[in-house]
Amino acid sequence: MDGHPAKFLRARIRHALFTVVPDRLTGGRLRARHLSQPIELTKIVAAHPDWPRACDGLKIAHLSDFHFGHLADGARIREAVVAANATDPDLVALTGDLIDLHADDCDVLFAELAQLRAPRGIYMVLGNHDHLHAPRKVIAAAREVGITVLINECVDIDINREQLRIGGLDWSNRIPEDAARLRKMGAVPHLLLAHNPKAFASASAYGIPITLAGHTHGGQIARRTKPQHNLAFTHRFTAGLYERDGSHLVVTRGVGAWFPLRVHCPPEIMLLEMHSSD
Numbered sequence: 001m002d003g004h005p006a007k008f009l010r011a012r013i014r015h016a017l018f019t020v021v022p023d024r025l026t027g028g029r030l031r032a033r034h035l036s037q038p039i040e041l042t043k044i045v046a047a048h049p050d051w052p053r054a055c056d057g058l059k060i061a062h063l064s065d066f067h068f069g070h071l072a073d074g075a076r077i078r079e080a081v082v083a084a085n086a087t088d089p090d091l092v093a094l095t096g097d098l099i100d101l102h103a104d105d106c107d108v109l110f111a112e113l114a115q116l117r118a119p120r121g122i123y124m125v126l127g128n129h130d131h132l133h134a135p136r137k138v139i140a141a142a143r144e145v146g147i148t149v150l151i152n153e154c155v156d157i158d159i160n161r162e163q164l165r166i167g168g169l170d171w172s173n174r175i176p177e178d179a180a181r182l183r184k185m186g187a188v189p190h191l192l193l194a195h196n197p198k199a200f201a202s203a204s205a206y207g208i209p210i211t212l213a214g215h216t217h218g219g220q221i222a223r224r225t226k227p228q229h230n231l232a233f234t235h236r237f238t239a240g241l242y243e244r245d246g247s248h249l250v251v252t253r254g255v256g257a258w259f260p261l262r263v264h265c266p267p268e269i270m271l272l273e274m275h276s277s278d
């Protein structure tokens with residue numbers, strides 16, 4: 001185990017209190033109902049003048065927060081993979097919290113994710129839950145199936161003789177840390193993956209065209225008529241598309257959850273179509 005023993009213990013206690021006990025009290029119905037919720041597809045179109053012209057119309061499937069474990073088994077991951085493949089994406093972005101607690105069985109998760117189809121590749125960053133138990137095991141299992149794990153670094157991919165630069169921030173809850181990591185990356189990415197939407201404060205300051213994030217789960221419990229009013233009240237950006245100084249942020253509600261309840265806040269995968277603009 002190379003994670004955070006104290007945080008891992010707290011997460012296990014929270015899991016017992018908010019997931020295992022309520023589920024047992026309902027005879028397993030809570031988990032079954034949670035897993036039967038259809039995964040919605042949300043489509044978003046955005047544009048930025050610095051987005052490479054050769055990548056105009058690039059389709060990015062954005063999946064996050066599977067929380068693979070008690071509340072998301074291999075079958076549930078397969079559902080999300082099939083739905084993502086049906087959108088025929090050019091590339092796939094996975095923005096963290098792929099596992100919930102233990103990394104022991106993460107090979108099962110990555111065997112499912114290996115079925116994702118995207119000609120420009122699959123890119124991933126780690127979330128806070130991925131760091132709890134054994135992040136090195138998670139990273140190794142992802143790379144084993146060909147997923148590019150970005151840990152405070154960029155990769156350039158060649159698309160129609162132009163470079164698309166994709167950056168990834170490791171889990172962070174501190175804006176100055178995000179800014180320092182972006183500074184160290186050197187080149188400004190066109191597309192940034194970050195688990196925590198808080199990274200948008202630094203990403204927009206750097207003029208990054210688009211940042212993808214998860215983490216909030218859309219608050220899991222939201223008002224029916226105003227989904228922006230939800231339980232993630234400590235977060236400024238909770239779900240959907242945001243803009244600041246021309247930069248965009250997309251926050252997905254994610255596929256999974258850490259407690260088995262979603263009210264007016266269904267699980268989600270996203271398809272982003274990104275354009276260059278003048």
Ligand SMILES: [Fe+2]
Binds near residue numbers: 065067127129216217
């Ligand atoms: Fe999460």
